[in-house]
Amino acid sequence: MNKPPRILIVDDNETNRDILVTRLQAHGYELAQAADGEEALTAAKSLLPDLILLDVMMPKLDGIEVCRRLKSDPAMPFTPIILVTAKSDTKDIVAGLNAGADEYLTKPIDQAALVARVNSVLRIKELHDQVQAQAAQLADWNRSLEQRVTEQLGEIERVGRLRRYLAPQIAELVLASGDDHVLETRRREITVAFCDLRGFTAFAETAEPEEVTTVLREYHGCVGPLIHKFEGTLERFAGDGVMIVFNAPLPCPDPSPRAVRMAIEMREGVAELGVKWRKYGHELGFGVGIAQGYATLGPIGFEGRFDYTAIGTVVNLAARLCGEARSGQILVDRKVHAAIEALADLEAAGELTLKGLQRPVPAFNVRALREQAD
Numbered sequence: 248m249n250k251p252p253r254i255l256i257v258d259d260n261e262t263n264r265d266i267l268v269t270r271l272q273a274h275g276y277e278l279a280q281a282a283d284g285e286e287a288l289t290a291a292k293s294l295l296p297d298l299i300l301l302d303v304m305m306p307k308l309d310g311i312e313v314c315r316r317l318k319s320d321p322a323m324p325f326t327p328i329i330l331v332t333a334k335s336d337t338k339d340i341v342a343g344l345n346a347g348a349d350e351y352l353t354k355p356i357d358q359a360a361l362v363a364r365v366n367s368v369l370r371i372k373e374l375h376d377q378v379q380a381q382a383a384q385l386a387d388w389n390r391s392l393e394q395r396v397t398e399q400l401g402e403i404e405r406v407g408r409l410r411r412y413l414a415p416q417i418a419e420l421v422l423a424s425g426d427d428h429v430l431e432t433r434r435r436e437i438t439v440a441f442c443d444l445r446g447f448t449a450f451a452e453t454a455e456p457e458e459v460t461t462v463l464r465e466y467h468g469c470v471g472p473l474i475h476k477f478e479g480t481l482e483r484f485a486g487d488g489v490m491i492v493f494n495a496p497l498p499c500p501d502p503s504p505r506a507v508r509m510a511i512e513m514r515e516g517v518a519e520l521g522v523k524w525r526k527y528g529h530e531l532g533f534g535v536g537i538a539q540g541y542a543t544l545g546p547i548g549f550e551g552r553f554d555y556t557a558i559g560t561v562v563n564l565a566a567r568l569c570g571e572a573r574s575g576q577i578l579v580d581r582k583v584h585a586a587i588e589a590l591a592d593l594e595a596a597g598e599l600t601l602k603g604l605q606r607p608v609p610a611f612n613v614r615a616l617r618e619q620a621d
Contacts (some may be wrong), residue, residue, distance in 0.1 A: 252369050253277040255296040257287040257313070258331065259305045263354075267300060270358055272367065282336025291317055291381070293311040296326060297372050298365065301348070303339045305334040311346050313338065318347030325375050327368040331356065392544070432545030437494045438502035438537065438583065439562050440510055441531040441569035442470065444487040444517075445532030451486075454529070462529060463487065482556055490566075492557050493548075495544045503539050503586035507613055510535040510577045532574020538565040539582035560604070566602035568610060577613040585609045591616050 254276050258264045264280050271278060279294055283286040284305050291299060299317070303310040314328050330343040330351040340351050349371070349440035350364050355619070415452070444450075444466065451459050470489055474481050478499065479491040491509070493502035519531040524531050540561030547556050568578040578596055580589070592614040 251275050251277050251296040252372075253294060253573045254365070255279045255281060255287070255290055255299045257281045257284070257290075257293060257299060257305070257310070258302040259283050260302075263302065263331075266356070270356075270377055274362065274365075274453065276365075284310065287313050288316060291326065292320075292323065295324060298368055298561070299326060299328045300352075300365075301328050301330055301388045303330055303343060308564050311342050313348040314343055314348050325372070325379075327372050329364055329368060356429050432543065434521055434541060434543050435498070436539065436541050437492050437544070437557060437561065438539045439542070439557060440491045440493070440535060440564040441490075441565045442489050442510065442513060442533065442535040442571060442594040445534055445574040446530055447487040450529055450531060458527070458529070462524065462531070465520055465523075466517065470513045473509050473512050475518070476512075477505045478557065479509060483554070488569075488613070490562070492544070495542075495557065496555065501582045501586075503537070504590055507536050507577065507579065507583070507587050507591060508616070510537060511613065511616060514575060514577065529582065532573030534569055534574060535568070535577040535585050536565045536568025538562075538568060538573055538578075539565065539575065539586065540579040540580075563603050564608065567604065568599070568608075571599055571601070571610070572612075576611045578610045579613060581611075584609075587613070589617075 254271060255280060256264050256271075257280075258267070259282055261282070264282075264425070268278050268280070269504045274330065278288060279296065281290045284307050284317075287299070287301065288308070289453055294580045301310045301314060305313075308316075310330060310332075314330070317323055317326060317328065327349040328347070330340065330348045331354065332339045332343070332351060332355050343351060350360060350368050351515060352364055439496045450462070454462075466487060467484065467489075471481075474489075474491050478495075479493050482490040482492050493499060493506050499505065513535065514533055521531060521533070538561050540559060542557040542559030542561050544555070544557045548554050568580065576596075579593075584593060594614060596610040596612045599610045600607050
């Protein structure tokens with residue numbers, strides 16, 4: 248239930264106060280009194296009335312000075328003031344209005360005029376309070392909105408970061424769990440696949456930039472979805488070179504078989520593109536290198552730009568195997584061979600002397616999956 252409006256009646260004449268109290272009590276207002284200007288200031292600050300009926304002619308502080316002080320006090324909420332003055336004192340009315348008074352009544356006070364003025368000013372006070380409440384509510388909403396926007400921007404940044412590193416289904420899993428600690432630096436055995444186009448450097452040197460861009464767009468459009476399909480982690484695109492990591496940042500039970508299955512589907516997809524490219528005179532092949540071994544994984548970069556990467560000999564080995572692969576070949580190392588020999592038709596490619604590696608490396612070419620070879 249709403250409280251009745253509180254009215255402070257200020258007059259040094261007790262009889263005048265009693266008259267006002269009597270006339271207003273019938274309307275259900277909560278009434279308080281002050282006998283002079285100083286009492287009025289104290290009462291106004293402690294009671295915070297909804298309306299002050301303020302006599303002009305008072306000892307110590309007159310009504311105009313009280314009005315001026317109350318209206319200039321930033322700690323006081325908006326409080327309407329009705330000046331009560333003698334009918335002939337028009338100069339007091341002007342001075343009071345200039346001091347901030349909202350209305351005036353002349354003595355002797357007419358009952359109907361008193362009630363009408365009080366109701367009118369209280370309506371103004373009620374509207375003002377509603378506006379203030381709405382402004383406060385709007386400010387709260389704005390603060391809440393700013394907080395939500397900040398949180399959402401952080402979440403968008405987090406989502407973007409995860410989706411750059413991970414296949415969409417894995418990123419959604421991490422986001423659903425609310426745990427992106429998988430991106431922290433750690434050491435793990437992984438499978439790394441490198442792939443690129445054979446003959447791309449010569450093609451890029453002679454072709455128009457628009458042709459190179461078109462070929463890369465088609466090539467990336469072919470291999471990119473397959474990375475997601477087999478839940479690999481895209482470490483980087485660098486022109487025609489692509490590096491994919493399996494078993495990091497999230498573990499998977501069969502990283503090498505996944506990598507090989509992905510590479511075979513990539514080979515088939517790029518072969519179809521090759522038919523189209525040859526019609527335009529572009530002789531481009533496709534080679535893949537896959538290796539398995541331990542690496543240190545985690546984000547590298549600087550504030551505002553981080554990439555998830557793998558560091559270790561296994562990365563160099565996969566890259567070198569890719570460099571040795573002829574068009575259509577998928578070269579794998581000994582560990583990958585052991586992991587997929589029951590699944591794939593393989594042929595020995597000899598021991599390769601690879602840059603950056605001290606010993607020759609046995610390599611094997613993946614011809615097809617066994618179910619495809621039969």
